[in-house]
Amino acid sequence: MSEEMKPGSLSLRPLGTAAAPKPEVLCIFGTGDLGRSLGQRLLQSGYRVVYGSRRPHSCGPLPQGAQVMSHAAAAQSASMIFICVHREHYNFLETMAPNLEAKVLVDLSNNLRKNMYPDANAAYLQRLVPGADVVKGLNTLSAWALQNGLLSGKQVYLCGNSAEAKQAVAEMATKLGLTVLDRGSLSAASELEDFPLRLFPEWRLPLKVAVGLTAFFFFYLLIRDVIYAYVEKGNDISYRIMVSLANKVFPIVSLIMLSLCYLPGVIAAFVQLYRGTKYRRFPDWLDRWMLCRKQMGLLALGFAFLHAIYTFIIPIRYSVRHKLISRVVNEMKDNETTPFYFDNTEAWATDSFYVLGILGLFLYVLLGLTSLPSVGGSLSWREFSFIQSKLGHLTLTICTTHGYIYGWKKFLLPSTYKWYTPPGYMLCLIVPSVVLVLKVLLLLPCVDRTLTRIRQGWERSQPREEMGDSKATNL
Numbered sequence: 358m359s360e361e362m363k364p365g366s367l368s369l370r371p372l373g374t375a376a377a378p379k380p381e382v383l384c385i386f387g388t389g390d391l392g393r394s395l396g397q398r399l400l401q402s403g404y405r406v407v408y409g410s411r412r413p414h415s416c417g418p419l420p421q422g423a424q425v426m427s428h429a430a431a432a433q434s435a436s437m438i439f440i441c442v443h444r445e446h447y448n449f450l451e452t453m454a455p456n457l458e459a460k461v462l463v464d465l466s467n468n469l470r471k472n473m474y475p476d477a478n479a480a481y482l483q484r485l486v487p488g489a490d491v492v493k494g495l496n497t498l499s500a501w502a503l504q505n506g507l508l509s510g511k512q513v514y515l516c517g518n519s520a521e522a523k524q525a526v527a528e529m530a531t532k533l534g535l536t537v538l539d540r541g542s543l544s545a546a547s548e549l550e551d552f553p554l555r556l557f558p559e560w561r562l563p564l565k566v567a568v569g570l571t572a573f574f575f576f577y578l579l580i581r582d583v584i585y586a587y588v589e590k591g592n593d594i595s596y597r598i599m600v601s602l603a604n605k606v607f608p609i610v611s612l613i614m615l616s617l618c619y620l621p622g623v624i625a626a627f628v629q630l631y632r633g634t635k636y637r638r639f640p641d642w643l644d645r646w647m648l649c650r651k652q653m654g655l656l657a658l659g660f661a662f663l664h665a666i667y668t669f670i671i672p673i674r675y676s677v678r679h680k681l682i683s684r685v686v687n688e689m690k691d692n693e694t695t696p697f698y699f700d701n702t703e704a705w706a707t708d709s710f711y712v713l714g715i716l717g718l719f720l721y722v723l724l725g726l727t728s729l730p731s732v733g734g735s736l737s738w739r740e741f742s743f744i745q746s747k748l749g750h751l752t753l754t755i756c757t758t759h760g761y762i763y764g765w766k767k768f769l770l771p772s773t774y775k776w777y778t779p780p781g782y783m784l785c786l787i788v789p790s791v792v793l794v795l796k797v798l799l800l801l802p803c804v805d806r807t808l809t810r811i812r813q814g815w816e817r818s819q820p821r822e823e824m825g826d827s828k829a830t831n832l
Contacts, residue, residue, distance in 0.1 A: 382435045384407045384432060385409070400420055437526070465494075470554065471554055477546035490522035492519070508533055512535070516541055562646075567653075611664060662718075717759055
């Protein structure tokens with residue numbers, strides 16, 4: 358058989374004999390924590406990394422596999438350079454502007470406070486090196502996040518005057534597992550540099566809700582318990598404010614915050630069923646609410662922990678010990694024994710109350726742990742969804758039942774409604790009960806059909822603006 362290959366045949370060779378593509382070289386100016394962490398991450402992503410340093414032979418430990426050389430030599434070896442130095446050290450870049458001609462400079466710098474300089478660091482860098490394409494970006498990444506690989510799905514921002522330069526940086530960031538959002542031209546650099554200076558931007562709404570609920574129920578219970586006892590009975594029980602009153606507020610706020618984590622998801626499901634599609638954007642208020650569910654859940658967990666700790670210290674309080682000792686002393690003084698009968702129903706209720714509280718706290722902790730990036734990142738999407746959704750609704754059900762058992766005999770007692778106001782635990786059960794009822798309704802197939810009919814009826818009632826519809830109406 359002839360060894361000569363036919364014109365249309367394929368050339369077969371063993372695997373591994375083809376030449377591997379040469380990895381792209383990226384340059385980093387700066388050998389501090391951020392520069393080293395970024396270089397390590399780039400090496401893990403398949404890039405070659407070259408560091409530019411003023412002292413190439415004494416710049417400290419660098420990631421294994423990276424090269425270090427002078428700034429000029431490093432700049433010549435790569436088309437993209439990451440600037441990981443502070444603004445006050447930018448002067449050397451002006452002197453080597455010819456070496457940076459047509460290079461992409463990615464500015465990762467941040468300032469210590471807002472309005473520290475009259476212009477943005479990236480804009481200042483562009484003036485120093487006018488022949489380069491400056492892109493502001495990746496400045497919201499910390500050295501710790503880069504070292505620990507917590508980048509999957511994390512959103513970063515880019516801005517720059519060159520679309521080609523931004524595209525190159527975006528492709529590199531995507532390979533690192535980042536989600537890129539283009540903020541436009543370099544004039545947006547000041548806004549990007551202010552992002553790391555914001556104090557808990559994603560926690561503001563949950564904190565406002567938590568503080569508002571805490572303040573409302575604190576003063577509400579203060580009026581019902583402490584002020585009512587002083588006005589109606591002349592008893593000064595203000596000492597209960599520190600522990601007893603706080604231990605009523607904490608579980609109330611915790612349960613409401615937990616239910617607020619799942620209420621927007623239920624509302625979103627009804628909105629999607631009503632619209633008949635899941636590809637339309639939610640209203641802004643609902644979108645913002647859904648984005649802060651994690652923070653609301655963690656705050657709910659914190660209040661649940663406070664409730665558990667306060668419950669543990671109840672037996673060692675002075676007022677509780679004094680009450681028990683006084684009862685014993687009075688019985689010994691009068692030589693009487695108060696009959697104490699065993700109530701089987703009360704025993705069941707008490708044990709169920711404590712068991713549900715323990716189980717609820719356990720599931721609370723499980724939800725909180727899986728919401729952490731280091732734990733949630735190790736789970737598959739199905740596992741994460743099962744814990745946060747299925748177990749989350751189970752947690753809400755258990756904690757709500759815990760509250761119902763607490764007041765199971767008190768709902769119908771007139772003495773429960775001081776000054777005709779319901780107790781705090783009764784108010785806190787409204788929101789979680791509504792969430793659970795709506796969730797059950799979503800599981801019923803008839804709800805989908807009913808919402809579809811409502812949507813179709815609403816659409817038929819709207820005026821038709823199309824030419825054909827107008828013609829049909831006239832006929």
